[in-house]
Amino acid sequence: MNVRLRDAQPGAASQLEVPARALSGEKARPLLQVDDVCRLFGPEQGCQEVSFTLYPGEVLGLVGESGSGKSTLLSTLSGRLPPDRGRVRYRDGADWLDLYAAGEGRRRALLRTQWGFVEQNPRDGLRMSVSAGANIGERLMAQGARHYGRLRQCALEWLRHVEIDAARIDDTPETFSGGMRQRLQIARNLVSGPRLVFMDEPTGGLDVSVQARILDLLRNLVREFDLSVILVTHDLAVARLLADRLMVMRRSRIVESGLTDQILDDPQHPYTQLLVSSILQV
Amino acid sequence: MDAILKVSGLAKTFVLRQPRDTVIEVLRDISFAVFPGECLVLSGPSGTGKSTLLRILYGNYLASGGSIRLRQETGWIELAGADPRCVLAARRHTLGYVSQFLRVIPRVTALDVIMEPALLRGYAKEVAQAKAEALLVRLDIPEKLWSLAPGTFSGGEQQRINIARSFMVFWPVLLLDEPTASLDGKNRQIVLELIEEAKAAGSAIVGIFHDAHARDAVASRLLYMKDEKERAHVT
Ligand SMILES: Nc1ncnc2c1ncn2[C@@H]1O[C@H](COP(=O)(O)OP(=O)(O)OP(=O)(O)O)[C@@H](O)[C@H]1O
Ligand SMILES: Nc1ncnc2c1ncn2[C@@H]1O[C@H](COP(=O)(O)OP(=O)(O)OP(=O)(O)O)[C@@H](O)[C@H]1O
Ligand SMILES: [Mg+2]
Ligand SMILES: [Mg+2]
Numbered sequence: 001m002n003v004r005l006r007d008a009q010p011g012a013a014s015q016l017e018v019p020a021r022a023l024s025g026e027k028a029r030p031l032l033q034v035d036d037v038c039r040l041f042g043p044e045q046g047c048q049e050v051s052f053t054l055y056p057g058e059v060l061g062l063v064g065e066s067g068s069g070k071s072t073l074l075s076t077l078s079g080r081l082p083p084d085r086g087r088v089r090y091r092d093g094a095d096w097l098d099l100y101a102a103g104e105g106r107r108r109a110l111l112r113t114q115w116g117f118v119e120q121n122p123r124d125g126l127r128m129s130v131s132a133g134a135n136i137g138e139r140l141m142a143q144g145a146r147h148y149g150r151l152r153q154c155a156l157e158w159l160r161h162v163e164i165d166a167a168r169i170d171d172t173p174e175t176f177s178g179g180m181r182q183r184l185q186i187a188r189n190l191v192s193g194p195r196l197v198f199m200d201e202p203t204g205g206l207d208v209s210v211q212a213r214i215l216d217l218l219r220n221l222v223r224e225f226d227l228s229v230i231l232v233t234h235d236l237a238v239a240r241l242l243a244d245r246l247m248v249m250r251r252s253r254i255v256e257s258g259l260t261d262q263i264l265d266d267p268q269h270p271y272t273q274l275l276v277s278s279i280l281q282v
Numbered sequence: 283m284d285a286i287l288k289v290s291g292l293a294k295t296f297v298l299r300q301p302r303d304t305v306i307e308v309l310r311d312i313s314f315a316v317f318p319g320e321c322l323v324l325s326g327p328s329g330t331g332k333s334t335l336l337r338i339l340y341g342n343y344l345a346s347g348g349s350i351r352l353r354q355e356t357g358w359i360e361l362a363g364a365d366p367r368c369v370l371a372a373r374r375h376t377l378g379y380v381s382q383f384l385r386v387i388p389r390v391t392a393l394d395v396i397m398e399p400a401l402l403r404g405y406a407k408e409v410a411q412a413k414a415e416a417l418l419v420r421l422d423i424p425e426k427l428w429s430l431a432p433g434t435f436s437g438g439e440q441q442r443i444n445i446a447r448s449f450m451v452f453w454p455v456l457l458l459d460e461p462t463a464s465l466d467g468k469n470r471q472i473v474l475e476l477i478e479e480a481k482a483a484g485s486a487i488v489g490i491f492h493d494a495h496a497r498d499a500v501a502s503r504l505l506y507m508k509d510e511k512e513r514a515h516v517t
Contacts, residue, residue: 216387259370
């Protein structure tokens with residue numbers, strides 16, 4: 001990483017600055033490349049004509065009305081639902097991996113290590129009958145970690161990251177509140193150091209005060225670990241808080257995309273205008 | 283010295299489909315340049331598009347036409363029609379913006395809100411914190427508020443948090459939308475001093491000030507924006 005001062009001005013600030021986090025070659029190269037993806041269950045049911053590029057460290061929000069195809073698109077992007085046509089490519093180091101042309105094994109390995117998926121309902125993303133610690137350790141064990149002490153240490157560290165009392169490490173998520181379960185699911189996903197995380201309404205089923213805590217947590221984790229995220233939400237306040245840019249979906253198509261605050265404050269498409277104006281304030 | 287921001291032929295028309303079709307032509311053929319170390323003040327009656335212009339410069343609103351060229355360390359870029367990554371990069375390094383109201387984020391403390399721009403630029407945490415605390419003291423925010431989320435603060439306190447945040451780092455271009463609006467005389471004076479210091483350090487400032495005293499104190503030039511679609515002109 002090369003060292004340089006951001007502020008080339010005579011003021012006091014410039015001497016104090018240390019180099020910004022690597023905005024080097026790695027960040028300038030796309031992480032995910034989506035070309036004309038289509039998956040339809042019926043006319044305008046599902047997703048179609050979707051193309052975009054995601055860069056490392058970017059948080060992309062997917063918003064739109066119920067049934068517009070957000071979850072379908074997310075499943076297609078994340079390797080869970082093959083598209084009728086189109087291509088999803090992921091850059092793994094120097095290699096481009098064509099998600100659905102690659103073998104099942106490679107795709108699964110990717111999902112377990114470099115990718116994460118946070119489900120709306122934590123029951124779908126957790127193993128409810130094993131301890132919190134084992135939930136967190138699972139991905140590491142799948143990657144070959146066997147040392148009990150180290151796995152436990154790691155689980156403790158991640159419980160701390162997601163603000164769950166270390167004393168709960170041997171309890172099962174069955175005994176956790178909804179908010180705690182969601183935080184545990186986040187820890188379980190992030191422990192393997194993924195580069196790309198998919199989230200489908202991560203705060204959907206939670207009440208407002210619990211939501212705020214999870215959003216704050218996600219916001220910090222995204223920064224700290226420089227995650228790329230594709231986030232489905234119907235809550236524009238959540239989108240405003242977390243997403244760098246938005247894609248607005250309607251009846252299976254992307255009708256508008258751009259910088260998050262621009263889409264919310266100066267929406268161009270009539271549907272986006274309706275979406276934004278139908279809520280009080282975001 | 284060379285300009286840092288060059289705006290030419292800028293236009294903005296809002297086309298609203300909700301609740302009924304409405305076309306609002308707000309800006310037409312606006313051109314001006316801003317140089318480091320000066321403060322260009324946008325003035326004119328309410329509704330003439332001063333805030334709209336500032337928001338377009340920040341990439342918050344889309345331009346309907348024209349060009350906005352910004353000089354960065356790496357060269358000139360075109361902001362009108364730029365892709366989100368390019369706008370975000372400009373916001374991180376070049377474009378600062380102070381809105382009239384603080385957008386409060388739940389659970390994030392005043393100190394963290396203020397430190398954020400510095401941390402994003404890679405300041406060491408201790409350095410950022412020392413600087414944030416100095417600004418909080420200068421802007422007369424009681425120490426017991428520093429570690430609280432500003433959601434419950436008064437309007438004037440929130441505005442001062444907003445200002446402290448914006449003066450944490452050097453901005454080559456700083457956009458100010460009525461930064462002194464909800465402040466008392468003493469605090470207004472402090473903000474005017476901060477603006478003067480930023481100018482002296484080489485910031486190019488574009489600002490809106492309803493208060494004539496504040497305007498006269500900081501303006502290098504005025505861009506007068508007339509009503510009834512008459513063209514704006516620089517004096
Ligand atoms: N497996 C499936 N079989 C048949 N139809 C499906 C299937 N999955 C989704 N659909 C249909 O595709 C459309 C899009 O559904 P999807 O779940 O992607 O919407 P969504 O935008 O996520 O909505 P919500 O906000 O309500 O979660 C809907 O009309 C849905 O009924
Ligand atoms: N997001 C928006 N969508 C639609 N119209 C808008 C939007 N923002 C501003 N306008 C319209 O643009 C015009 C100019 O508004 P703007 O806020 O820029 O005026 P101003 O000069 O800053 O006024 P003031 O001095 O009262 O703050 C107004 O008619 C306003 O209704
Ligand atoms: Mg869904
Ligand atoms: Mg205004």
